[in-house]
Amino acid sequence: MAVHRTGIRPSMHAGKNARPASTRDPRVLDRQVRVAKGNCSPQDREKPGALQRYTRRMCYSARVKQHLRNLERRFGAEIDWPLFEALFSARMQDSSIKVARALEANFDEPQTDIQQRIKAHIEAFRTRQEKAWQEELFKQKKRLADAERALKVKETKKALSDVRIATDKSEKLLKRLANLRRTDPVPTDSQIFPMYYAPVILEEGGKRLIRPMRYTCRLAGKPANYDERYPGTYNARRDSLEGFWSSVYGTHHGLMVVNSFFENVPNYLFEKRELAPGEQARNIVLEFNPQPPVDMLVACLWSHWMGKGEADLYSFAAVTDEPPPEIAATGHNRCIIAIKDENVDEWLSPAGLAKDRLEAILSDKQRPFYEHRIAA
Numbered sequence: 001m002a003v004h005r006t007g008i009r010p011s012m013h014a015g016k017n018a019r020p021a022s023t024r025d026p027r028v029l030d031r032q033v034r035v036a037k038g039n040c041s042p043q044d045r046e047k048p049g050a051l052q053r054y055t056r057r058m059c060y061s062a063r064v065k066q067h068l069r070n071l072e073r074r075f076g077a078e079i080d081w082p083l084f085e086a087l088f089s090a091r092m093q094d095s096s097i098k099v100a101r102a103l104e105a106n107f108d109e110p111q112t113d114i115q116q117r118i119k120a121h122i123e124a125f126r127t128r129q130e131k132a133w134q135e136e137l138f139k140q141k142k143r144l145a146d147a148e149r150a151l152k153v154k155e156t157k158k159a160l161s162d163v164r165i166a167t168d169k170s171e172k173l174l175k176r177l178a179n180l181r182r183t184d185p186v187p188t189d190s191q192i193f194p195m196y197y198a199p200v201i202l203e204e205g206g207k208r209l210i211r212p213m214r215y216t217c218r219l220a221g222k223p224a225n226y227d228e229r230y231p232g233t234y235n236a237r238r239d240s241l242e243g244f245w246s247s248v249y250g251t252h253h254g255l256m257v258v259n260s261f262f263e264n265v266p267n268y269l270f271e272k273r274e275l276a277p278g279e280q281a282r283n284i285v286l287e288f289n290p291q292p293p294v295d296m297l298v299a300c301l302w303s304h305w306m307g308k309g310e311a312d313l314y315s316f317a318a319v320t321d322e323p324p325p326e327i328a329a330t331g332h333n334r335c336i337i338a339i340k341d342e343n344v345d346e347w348l349s350p351a352g353l354a355k356d357r358l359e360a361i362l363s364d365k366q367r368p369f370y371e372h373r374i375a376a
Helices: 026-037 050-057 068-075 081-091 101-107 113-153 157-181 341-348 355-363
Strands: 059-064 196-204 207-215 235-237 253-266 283-291 296-305 313-321 369-374
Touching: 068 196, 068 207, 081 113, 081 207, 101 113, 101 196, 113 157, 196 296, 196 341, 253 313, 253 341, 296 341, 341 355
Parallel strands: 207 313, 235 313
Antiparallel strands: 059 253, 196 207, 196 253, 253 283, 253 296, 283 369, 296 313
């Protein structure tokens, strides 16, 4: 299988986040989110900093079920093994490709030739990653030793800065190396972020499939750098499905199985107060867990992007709606839509369904109580 099927190319994650706006006007907040998601007017999209400032307000991370054989049995789907192989092969040339540890775990005990090749790609990638981090750690240790020797002679701003930076970088590198070497699973293994690849259930050509897709959707026909300029397209607002997302809504539907999800909330909204004079807003990450615990079948839209001289790209976005009261009370203004089991067949095969029926499926959603906690 040719590597070009992965749809992988060097890409950027969401830009640096500036201070959230202090206003609580829902009309302003709604426009800010639409700007961030690329669902607003072209004029608003071009305003400097609009996207980077507000992407942090949207649903940005989730813990996803990624055991491929379990998904295969549950949904009666066929795993697109060649596309998974192409993904891990492409990562050998492009370290910006991100996958969760839980996805790699599918190949810990390979049963077929293609699974064995994927495991070899994973092991080779880890070996190369460890070597690069070890080399960087050596550089930082040398930088620290040089700075400490210089401080014994004379205290300078440069030497003090080198001690601080080298110590900080060394600690981070040691944590990365320890995480790379560990074998015991931890809850964060299944967590994905924008630009990560995750298994998506879909139907194509009358066949139900499980494919790796990038969690940030680049719609077909958009320029190759679109998701770099507007990286907020990992969520598809329900009120924009027949607008910005009309090319895939009603045709390209998928599901992602989620256990919990994470939201960014400004501290003053979470604390239900106004910003104090001169105070800068601080970001809080909240984890939401459905109660009672349940697998959330998150409605997604996906696209197959092709461009001249570029790798094909399979990518997706999670559909979001207005939040239920318990999420709104935390200061967040969106929520992913988890559809019911009895609506899965229709959602995955939307051809011929009236828009009213699609809207009914999205309205007839799973409705657990979302318990929240401040994430560590």
